[in-house]
Amino acid sequence: MLKEEGINWQGKPKTIFSEEFTNIDIIVTMGCEVECPVIPGARVINWEIPDPKGKGREEFRKTLDIIRKKVIALLKEL
Secondary structure, X not given: OOHHHOOOOOOOOOOOOOOOOOOOOEEEEOOOOOOOOOOOOOEEEEOOOOOOOOOOXXXXXXXXXXXXXXXXXXXXXX
């Protein structure tokens, strides 16, 4: 389903503490019930988006739509 959205997901999350991620300005969390990372100087935004895991394709699509709208709004804000 992510491919339909143009997202090439490899199924392997990356940690923001890897060398690949430097100079992080904003961290967006989605209420995933895990400890949120702390990056000194980074702005933290918590969207509290319900996890669609195990709830079927329709709920997953709704979650993708919520994320899309929030990302667009954030980009406009920035």
